[in-house]
Amino acid sequence: MDEKSSAEVEVEVQVAEAYAGQVSEGRLRAMAEAALRTEGVGGQATVVITDDAGIQELSRDFLGIDAPTDVLAFSAQEDAGAFVVAPEEAEYLGDVIVSYPRAVAQAIEAGHPVEQELNLLVVHGLLHLLGYDHAKEEEKARMWSRQEAIVAEGGRRG
DSSP: OOTGGGOOEEEEEEEOGGGTTTSOHHHHHHHHHHHHHHTTOOEEEEEEEEOHHHHHHHIIIIISOOSOOSEEEEESSTTOTTOOOOTTSOOEEEEEEEEHHHHHHHHHHHTSOHHHHHHHHHHHHHHHHTTOOOSSHHHHHHHHHHHHHHHHHHHHHO
16 A cells, blocks of 8 residues: 555545435545545545535635535634644544535536536545645646546546
8 A cells, every 4th residue: 555545534424314315425435535545645524415505604604605606615724723633633624515406406517427526526625625726727727637536536446
């Protein structure tokens, strides 16, 4: 096992009750963990699958944008300050919040399965937690390339 794939990762997946039968927590967890390992990052993260109202509330309260979106990423690292993690504890990276209805609509538009869209959105959110951005074209090209490669690799593993 190479250094990147040996990074200690743990991802908790929480799915809103309304979507529990439509979302495989295990597959999303495996994709998220594969993404972190591929990037050579150890740590913990939480993935939440919610509805448009839930993600809109978070977007309004934390970003000042009163509209639903497909994915939000809240890094635990930005405000860590002088907080020190015990050596035996994995570093908490943050939370990725995904709107299931948005994932369904985007999957239909793209002509691929909802599971593939969920994977893409989760990886996209995790890459934001790891410092990737897409404000500039060069950044966007780099981020899109990474997320496509990770989703493709994760799909082969799963």
